[in-house]
Amino acid sequence: MGEKSVMALAGIGEVLGKRLEEKGFDKAYVVLGQFLVLRKDEELFREWLKDTCGANTKQQGDCYSCLREWCDSFL
């Protein structure tokens, strides 16, 4: 994951990425951090993502799956 931008995450494009950056989530690992603090819970993470950058259901799901898989593999 390294220093990749938040837009490297699945479901996060330019628009959502910009919104996340404005809220301080400028790197993928910061969103990962938030994912972990929410205990990797799907419902909580989806709700948080929706509230923070306005992600729709598909985008929420993609981002969650992406982070979930990364954690399953590397954490």
Place this chain on the structure above:
Amino acid sequence: MTMLSSKSNEEIKRMLDDYGIKHGPVVDSTRALYEKKLREAMSKHRRTQVQSDRTYYREEEDVTYVQHHRPQLYDDVSNRTWSDYRGMDYTDEPAIYRTQAPYQNMSQARNLPPEPHIQKTPEKTRLVPVWLQILVFLIVSGLLYLVYINMESAEPEKRLT
């Protein structure tokens, strides 16, 4: 009015536990999310609390109040039966709420039998509708009665000699 934003992280955590909301640590980045969830839970809790209080107070002032709030409350209860009664003449309904004995009214107000019943029961979502339970009970008792009748006829009649 509780000011959630003025509460400490620890207090927010405790409130989340009280409402049974699953959560992670309450930190700066998760605070806003949990405050929102608490606000939703509080308003929902307040709404169901007020509604259940209303079932015990049948004062005239509450009549119109109940009518307005019913659509919100009975969302989980089968909408099928409820929409049937939306078209009903509202002048009939206040009669049910004014009297003190709702169960007596059940026989009198035949046009709206389920209403006092729905009001009496606590506002919990039912997995199995009440009418179905009663029906099953009647079927089972009917079957038992049939079995009993058959057993009676199988025994030879005893005489007191």
